[in-house]
Amino acid sequence: MSDRVEVLVIEDNPVHMRLIESLLKRGLELRFNVRIADRVDQGLALYEEKPADVVLLDLMLPDSEGFDTFTRVKGRVDPTPIVILTGLDDMQLAVRAVESGAQDYLVKSQINGELLSRSVRYALERARARAGEWKSPMLRLAHQQFLKAAQLMGLDDNVRQRLLFPQRSQVVTLPFRRDEYEQVETVFGYRVQHVLTMGPTKGGVRYHHDVNLGEVTALAMWMTWKCALMHLPFGGAKGGVRVRPETLSPRELQRLTRRYTSEIIDMIGPDKDIPAPDLGTNERTMAWMMDTYSEQVGHAVPTVVTGKPVVLGGSRGRKEATGRGVVFVIEEAARDQGWRLDEKTAVVQGYGNVGSHAARYLDELGVTVVGVSDHTGGCFDPGGIDFERLDRHVAEVGTLEGYAQGDRVSNAELLELKCDVLVPAAVENQITAANAGRLQCKMVAEGANGPTSTEADEILGERGILVLPDLLANAGGVTVSYFEWVQGLQNTMWSMSEVNERLRKLLTQAYRRVSAQAEDHKIDLRTAALIAGVERVSQAKLMRGLFP
Template identity: 90%
Template sequence: MSDRVEVLLIEDNPVHMRLIENLLKRGLELNFEVRIAERVDQGLALYEEKPADVILLDLMLPDSEGFETFLRVKGQVEPTPIVILTGLDDMQLAVRAVESGAQDYLVKSQLNGELLSRSVRYALERARARAGEWKSPMLRLAHQQFLKAAQLMNLDDNLRQRLLFPQRSQVVTLPFRRDDYGQVETVFGYRVQHVLTMGPTKGGVRYHHDVNLGEVTALAMWMTWKCALMHLPFGGAKGGVRVRPDTLSRQELQRLTRRYTSEIIDMIGPDKDIPAPDLGTNEQTMAWMMDTYSEQSGHAVPTVVTGKPVVLGGSRGRKEATGRGVVYVVEEAARDRGWRLDEKTAVVQGYGNVGSHAARYLDELGVRVVGVSDHTGGVFDSTGVDLEKLDAHVAEVGTLEGYGQGDRLTNAELLELKCDVLVPAAVENQITASNAGRLQCELVAEGANGPTSTEADDILTERGITVLPDLLANAGGVTVSYFEWVQGIQNTMWTMAEVNERLRRLLQEAYRRVVAQSEELKVDLRTAALIAGVDRVARAKLMRGLFP
C-alpha cells in the first residue's frame, strides 16, 4: 500500500460529502486524494477515467436501484474494495451489500476521522490479502534469477521445483493496543523459512507498509543463497509485519513486537530459526523479541535473535556490519581493477543503517562521496559531501530533508550521477530497464536486496558496468549475525578487531569464489554467486536424501 490513496466518493448529500472529504484529507496515517461524484453513472465514469484504490458508496442516490446498484458497481470496479455509506434506516441494505462482497459499511451519522481512516485502511488490507499474497515484484525477480541460474547449471528439475517456494510459511493477523488504550489495531505478520536442510534458518524481521508473503518469501530465498555462498550453517528465513513503524510510539512498537513474537514463537528458537533486524526494526526490537521468548522459556535465551544490544549478548560490529561488508567487497573489486580508491568517487542511495555506514567507510578510505540520499531526496556536492555535518543533521532531524549544503536532487537523479562506485542501499527495484542505460558509474555495489532488475542486469553487462551482487555485497550483516550466534553459544565475546578481521576474510574468500565461478562459466558475478549458492544447497539436499 503506497502513501497516496485514491478515494472515489459517490454521495449526493452535500453535508456528508464535505464531512467525509474533510475527514479524509486530515490524513491520519495515509495521504488521501478524494474525487467526488453525486450520481452512480458519474462515479463509474470517473473510475473509468482513472481507477481508484477504494470506493465509498452511498446506495440511496437519485439514480440508484439499491442492492442492484451495488452489484452493478462491484461488477465494474472489482477487485477495488467498496465501503458502503449508510444511514440508520438503510442498515439492512448495507449489511446485505457486505455479505455480497463490500468490505465494510459506515453509518454516516456516527462518522469520525479515526473510524473512517481505519475502515479505508482495513478495506485495502483485506482486498490486498484476497488478491493474492504471493503477488510481489520481489518474488518475481527472485524466481527469475533462480531459474536463470538453475538452467545454466542444469539443476535437477525435482530440486528446481522444490526450491521455488518456501518449506514453511506462517501468516498471522495480530492485534496490538494503541496508546489510546481503547483502540486496537489488527495487522498482518509473516515468518517464512525457505530451506531447513542446511541447519537452523536465519533472516531479518522488517516492519514496512508494503510487506507481504511474496516479498518475505523472496527475501528468504535470497538469504538461503547468501548463507550458502558464505558457507554459513543456515538456511534462509525472513519475517515481517505490514505496518507503518514511523506512525507508532515506542510503547506501541513494543506491544506490537511482543505480540508478533508470541504469534511466531513455535517457529523460532536458537536451533530452529533466528531472527535479526531489517528495514524498520533495530536492536531494541530484537531485545523485545528476546525478552518475550525468554519469558516463555523461563530463562534468558540470548541466542534466539541476533542484532541485539551488546549488553544483552550482541556482537560488537553487528550494527555496521552490512555497510562495512559492502566496502570490503568494493576494496576487493578495486584491487582487481588496479584502482586507487583515494582517487575515486562514490554515490550512495539510501542513508539508513547500511548506506550511512558504507558512505562513512568509503570516506575513510579516501573515496570522495559526492552524493547521498534517503526517501526525502538526495544531496550532491562535487567536492564531497561533509558526512560529519550530514550525520549531525540526520541525528537532529531524522532525515536529509532541510540539509543546507550541496544541491538537492531526486533519488532518480542521484542514481544517474557520474561516479566510479554506485551503492544502491535503499529498497528493491531501483535500477531498471528504464534507467540502466543512463547510469554513469563503473561499479555497482548492492547494499540493498534486489535493487537491480533482470533486464537492467543485461543492460549493465552490455555496457561493461560491473555489478557486485547483493548476495555477496550485503552479506556482512548475516555473517556477523552468525558470529553473534557462535559467541552466544560459546558464552564468549570477541573484540571489534576480531569481528572485522573474520568478516573481511570470509568476504574475501566468497568474492574469490564468485570471481572464479564467473570466469569459468563466463557469466556475470550475480549469476556466478547464485550458482555457487544454489549448488551448495542442492548438494546438501541430495546428500540428506528424501524422507520417507
C-alpha cells in the same frame, strides 16, 4: 500498497462530500487522493478514466437507490473494495450490501477521521490478502534469478521444483493495543523458512507497509543462497509485519513486537530459526523479541536472535556489519580493476543503517562521496559530502529533508549522477530497464536486497558496468550475525578488531570464489554467486536424501 491511496467517493450530499474529503485529507496513516462524483454514472466514468484503490459509496443517489446502487457499482469495479456510506434510514440496505461483498459500512452521523481512515485501511488489507499474498515483484525477481542459474548449471529438476517455494510459511493476523488503550489494531505478520537442510534458518524481521508473503519468501530465498555462498551453517528465513512503524510510538512498537513474537514462537529458537533486524527494526526490537521468548521458556536465551544490544550478548560490529561488508567487497573489486579508491567518487542511495555506514567507510578510505539520499530525497555536492554536518542534521531532524549542503536531488536523479561507484542501499527495484541506460557509474555495489531488475542487469552488463550482487555485497550482516550466534553458544565475546578481521576474511574468500567462477564460465558475478549458493544447497539436499 503505495503511499498514495486513490479514493473514489460517490455521494450526492454536498455537506457529506466536504466532510468526507476533509477527513480523508487528515488521514492518520495513509495519504489519499480523493475524487468525488454525485451520481453513479459519473462515478463509474471517473473509475474508467482511472481505477480507484477503494470506493466510498452512498446508496441513495439521484440516479440509483438502495441495493441496486451497490450491485451496479460492484459489477463495474470488482475486485476494488467498496465501503458503504449509510444514513440511519438505509441501515438494512447497508447490511445486505455488506453480506453481498461490501468491505464495511459507515453511518454518516458517526464518521470521524480515525474511523474513516481505519475502515479504508482495513478494506485495502482484506482485498490485498484475497488478491494473493504470493503476487510480488520481488518473488518474481528471485524466481527469475534462481531459474536462470538452475538452467545454466543443469540443476536436477526435482531439486529445482523443491527450491522454488519455502518449506515452511506462517501467516498470522495479530492484534496490538495503541496508546489509546481501547483502540486495538489488527495487522498481518509473516515468518518464512525457505530451506531447513543446512541447519537452523536465519533471517531478519522487517516492519514495512509493503510486507507480504511473496516479498518475505523472496528475501528468505536470497538469504538461503547468501548463507550458502558464505559457507554459513544456515538456511534462509525472513519475517515481517505489514505496518507503518514510523506512525507507532515506542510503547506501541514494543506491544506489537511482543505479540508478533508470541505468534511465531513455535517456529523460532536458537537451534531452529534465528531472527535479526531488518528494515524498520533494530537492536531494541531484537531485545524485545529475546525477552518475550525467554519469558516463555523460563530462562534467558540470548541466542534466539542476533543483532541485539551488546549488553544482552550482541556482537560488537553487528550494527555496522552490512555497510562495512559492502565496502570490503568494493575494496576487493577495486583491486581487480586496478583502482585507487582515494581517486574515486561514490553515490549512496539510502541513508539508513546500511547506506550511512557504507558512505562513512567509503569516506574514510578517501573516496569522495558526492551524493546521498533517503526517502525524502537527496543531496549532491561535487566537492564531497560533509558527514559530520550531515549526521548532526539527521540526528536533529530524523531525515535528510531540509539539509542545506549542495543541491537537492530526487532519488531517481541521484541514481543517474556521474560517479565511479553507485551503492543502492535503500529498497528493491531501483535500477530497472527504464533507467539502467542512463546510469553514469562504473560499478554498482548492491547494499539493498533486489535493487536491480533482471532486465537492468543485462543492460548494465552490455554497458560494461560491473555489478557486485546483493548476495555477496550485503552479506556482512548475516555473517556477523553468525559470529554473534557462535559467541553466544560459546559464552564468549570477540573484540571489534577480531569481528572485522574475520568478516573481511570470509567476504574476501567469497569474492574470490565468485570472481573465479565468473571468469571460468564467462558469466556475470550475480549468476556466479547464485550458482555457487544453489550448488551448495543442492549438494546438501542430495546428500541428506528424501524422507521417508
